[in-house]
Amino acid sequence: MIALPWTDHLIVAPIILPLAASGLMLLIKERHIRAKRAIAAVTISAMLAIALVLLHGAATAPAGGGAAIRTYLLGNWPAPFGIVLVLDRLSALMLAITSLLGFTSSLYATARWDQAGPRFHALLLLQLMGINGAFLTGDLFNLFVFFEVLLAASYGLLLHGSSTPRIKAALHYIAINVATSLLFLIGMGLIYAATGTLNMAHLAVRIHAIPDGDRMILDAGAAILGLAFLVKAGMWPLSFWLPKAYSAASAPVAALFAILSKVGIYAVLRVSLLVFTPGISSDAYFASFWLLFGGLATIAFATIGVLSSKTLSGIAAYSLMISSGTLLATIGARDGAVVAGALFYLVSSTLGVSAFYLLIELVQRGEIDDDALAPVTEPVFDDEYTGAVEGSDDAEIGVVIPGTIALLGGGFMFCALVLAGMPPLSGFISKFAIINGLLGSSGAIPMSTWILLTLMIVSGLAILVATTRAGIDYIWTPSNQAQAPLRISEAIPVGVLVAVCLGLLVFAAPVMRYMEQTTRSLADRSNYSSTILQAPRVQSAGDPL
């Protein structure tokens, strides 16, 4: 038997590793929190390393052809029939962001949040598994399955620390997402009925040979499927659940949820670029029309939301919606250069929002009672340990680091600038790349592009106004309460995210080159399809084929 080279098995590792680790954690009693933390730290560090290796592989692959597209045939069935994992430049990029956010959230949670309820680390790892799977899968049905995995884990994480507001928010969140999953299934069923396949690569080939009579079924299916993705992405008017759910979540969970709406964006981008090939029919125009105007409406709504938010978590949630809206509108505007800028913006805004969620809890700590941390419900599991965790007394005696407020204030300002897209930080460069792409396309610039530009700039200004106001309230105004101690394990994650944002700024040219290559390979549909459909099987001795 000729085995695969071990590097090929790395493609499946981002799914297998967290699944195995979280299964292992369920066997350990809840009071051995240190063992769980150690397992989580090792697993997530390994995932981060693997994601970086895969990202490096994708970045150094030759630009043309299918060199950057790697496939992994689960069960060794040939591509359109079996389940196939696909790693291309876009998935490698998303895997890296996911692992980074998982790393920072998990580290941040060890300061105190992982003791607020049972099974935090196991759920976090399952969440990462679902997100990674959604980025890696090559067919629509497994996209659905991984969506369900990540949603199921996100329900658990949202409920973590079960207080009344959290349960209220989670009830809405779960109901909306269960209904959305049904829409996903309906859309997928219609697409299967029209094309007879669910493999995305196969779909891109089959779509050229659809008889006119079935075209309407396909269009309806794609529209319903798109609706399901847009609920996840948080497009207005499908996004009223988002601010409430994200504000109710505990800080490390909300920081990880920053990537969840991007999973919806990823799915929209992947499916619309692959399936709605311009030139076949009016579908492409139909989809981009709704994305553009839906995105514009989302930015407008979220801009008003940011200005009217009274809480920091409200500002963060509406900033997230602004970033979703900007991404959807730029994908709808459909231009190679614009998608490259949009991907840069996606990375920068996701990291910015995530860091912001971590920071606001630190900033507000003096204002909020610690009651929020104490579980209000009785233990659910027999081995659930609600008393003090052994050894945690040492950790509780945190020293008030001199200049804590300066660190927090600096971080807060940094995040605000990244989110608002003000120079000189990465938010500005990515917005500049989008605007440059929008204006650089040849021919007359349509009215909608001008509206998009105006909204992008106005929304940045709104974020700046809102964060300045909140910053004055929370950081500048002297508080009569003693500043709560800032732990190292809380400062490092914020520092890491901020450092990566700075890295995006310093290495903007290579990052932008990677995004441009990603865009080119996304646009090359026939290459994507042929690479996946001709993925070689592993030959073994007694194999008849």
Added chain:
Amino acid sequence: MEIVLAIGIGVLTASGVWLILRPRTFQLIVGLSLMSYAVNLFIYATGRLQIDEAPVIEQGAAVPLADPLPQALALTAIVISFAMTALLLVVLLASRGLTGTDHVDGEEP
């Protein structure tokens, strides 16, 4: 056959949609269950309706056959919606216990 299935899916979906728009959590959960039944039937129908046909056939055997893929999809979808319903039920009970009301907003209007 087609008309019976179509009416069945339609009635289940319509009842489900009406129920999830109601204000009580129990109505919500029954509505979501009905909708998931409708969706499972719908997925099943996307492989075209065949009566008394084998889903997996020998090489060279005569068509028609019952498409096996939608059956596999429906099976997975059933398992997932079952798990989600169970989870929602727990959250619903927790919400009832903490807020003292079965209104979906956690408070009486």
